[in-house]
Amino acid sequence: MLPTLLERAKERRPVEIRSPMPEARWPFGRVVLLFGTYLLTRLWNRVTRRSSIDEEAHRLREVFEELGGLWIKIGQLVSLRTDVFSEATCRELSKLQHAAIGFPLAEVERTLRMEYGAELDSIFQYFSEEPIAAASISQVHLALLRDPNVVVAVKVRRPNAEHSFLRDLRHIKQLIGFIDLLGIGRHLHLRDALWELEQMVREELDFRFEAANTRRMRKSLKRHNIYVPRVFHKVSNRLVLVTEFVDGVLMSDFIRVGQSDPGRIEHWCRTNNFSPKKAGRRLFRSAVRQILEDNLFHADIHPGNIILLRDSRFALIDFGTIGFCERDLLSNYKASLQAVAQKDFGKAAEIMLRLAIEPPSLGDVKNLRRDLVRTYREWENRTHLNGIGYHERSLGSAGTDAGRIMTRYKVTLSWAFMRINRTWSTMDAALSYLIPDANYIELFADYFEDSRRRHLAPRRVLSRAASSIGQVMGRVEEYNSALDHLVRRQQLYSNIIGSASERILRAITTFLRFVRFLVGFAFLASAVSFLVIHHEHLLPAPEESVIAHFAHQFDDVAYEWWWIILAVLFVANLAFKAMERRLENRG
Structure with missing residues (x-):
């Protein structure tokens, strides 16, 4: 099977060799500084309208590239979540590559x-x-x-x-812990993403x-x-x-x-x-x-x-x-692909809702299903057009469009899909060159037909019986999934009772979450100021920096009062968090 050579060895670019770089003195501080600078710059540019979404995405990719190591992998994985992050961000982060050093x-x-x-x-x-x-x-x-x-x-x-990757993993855990403490992005289920990432790194x-x-x-x-x-x-x-x-x-x-x-x-x-x-x-x-x-x-x-x-x-x-999937997830995913192959987009949309970590609110189900069906139809229409690129007709394009719709309704897919999405995303680079005019609906239809023939060929005498049994088992599997979906929907119906009080509780919870965010920010600012004023060797900051200028506004505060302020802010954050959880449990 070995083919002839495509190019001679001297035509290939050799791998550049470098000695390992010494580890940074403050690795976590470097992570905080780079991401903090990016976020502040992004906020300023949005206020002054000096940059576009594409430019912001490009700067974010540069941050991941400068951090290197595990952060490159994180950026690549983030690029797969087109249902969570913007199209520009995902497109830019998908370009991340490890430098071949x-x-x-x-x-x-x-x-x-x-x-x-x-x-x-x-x-x-x-x-x-x-x-x-x-x-x-x-x-x-x-x-x-x-x-x-x-x-x-x-x-x-x-x-x-191993040392550098596990160190970066610890830093990521600390960042997610802080984000969780502030109550930001709970619908993203970042701890599930962290578990998936940790398993991949250790493997x-x-x-x-x-x-x-x-x-x-x-x-x-x-x-x-x-x-x-x-x-x-x-x-x-x-x-x-x-x-x-x-x-x-x-x-x-x-x-x-x-x-x-x-x-x-x-x-x-x-x-x-x-x-x-x-x-x-x-x-x-x-x-x-x-x-x-x-x-x-x-x-x-x-x-x-x-x-x-x-x-x-x-x-x-x-x-x-x-990768491998749990049985329920795999069953639903297979059913969704079969529905796409049969152009049954209504069924595909319903199955997509089953795959969400949490179901949408009752009032959104009908509208979300309608928007997903429209998205699938628009994608199917694009697959028949001449002169459009591979990525506009690819499965990833349909996933991006559907993900944007689900994000609008604050519905998130399981992070267990990360490895499946990674398979499709990485394979696109090869398929876009091998079959640039690919029609995914036809490809899936061909696969399911080939799969049916392969499963029936060894037992042609019993083919009809096997087909009937397969159909029955398939129906049972669909009914099981449908029943599971109905149970989840029933939970939503039960939540309608007392909807007025639920809205009030939700408003109070949102307000408490905002207050807790302010308290957490105040705690962080106080801690940094305390270190700059009294422990410069732990957190050095140039005198002309914004941080140092802010901190030295409080030079008159006594050392003991700093500890009292920090303790009060910390306890207040915990108290607000406990109140928020109680209200969520009642809701």
Whole structure:
């Protein structure tokens, strides 16, 4: 299956090598300073109308890029929540990429000797000095094993990667804790997002997870006719992963060469009997099958993880992040895709409401459903137009439009969708080049027809019985989901009783939340002023800065009074929070 080369080694840009940078003295202070500066600048520009939404989104991307490390991943994940954040923000953050900066060979050799307890010569016949790829957590070297005599890709974790990522994770927890204390953005369920992020980070830092994921995906994707390189477990561990090297053409290189030299791509495709459209449809069909049938899917199918082979075949690599869904979520998601394939947009909208973390208020259900149906119809109409780009007709476009509608009604989807959304979002970069005129409704219809044939083919004699049983089971599953939805709706109906008092309670709760926000802000400002005046070594601030100027307005306040003020503000914040919770429980 190995194809001919697309470009020579000397044409490829080498990975830049840099020694690890020393850690900042005040890492959390740097995070607060960068985001605080961005928020204040954004507020000022909005008041003075000096910048556009696109410019603000670009500045936010620069903040994530400057922080680097785990913050790049966070920005990428935020870009998937088109139902929560603006289209401009999501579009800009989707451009975030880890800088392909490698680390010195001496660090690689030190890690390998520590893990193997032996010199490299005893494990490898050959080990390349220059890395062939680099990312935020690791870099990859080409090597030749001694036993067995196989060319392999050796992935080595960066020095201090675990320390820096877990440190950033602690900072994020602190930020979310502070946001939660102020009662901001509760409908976003940020703690659920934090849990998903923490699981992904811990999986990616420990290569034993990736080794196990690769073994499982190699078994399941074999049925899809997709190649997955094997893992050499004897020489793989927590910090090192050794896999078979697949000498094909990276999809990222295919796209890059195609943009600069289309003639070379056409010649390569003819030589290797490769049809981009056929490969794109295979990739799409496999992704849907991984999610809906296997419930085990590659959650990061970007062009750098797709290797093109002969005869429109391909291999997938890098299984540091895989996904699976709970049964109810998967059942509803499958039903929604089937409704889209059948152009039953009313049903698709109803199922979308089932997938929300919390149902919309009773008065909004009818209007929200109507707006979602209109959105789906507009998207379906766009798929038939000539001359529009891939992203306007893609599934992501429909998700963005639907997400904007749900945000308007303050309805949020589960963060468990993050990995599914990541799969579609990262795969779009490849599909937009392989099948730029894709019609997703047709693609989904083809998949479900193919799935039906595959499930019935082994038992043709019992095909009718199997089909009937499948339909009955499908109906039962739909009724179960519908009953669950009715129960949730019934809870909404019960809330109508005493609606007048509920509105009063809601108004009081909103007012208390605002007061608590002011108290929290006052506590933060007082704490900073106290540190600037009495403990300059802990929080140095230049004399000409706004912070220092504000703090020194209170130089006359005695040291003991500062503690009393801080204690009163802290207790007041807790008291307002307790009152708010009591009112919410009564509501």
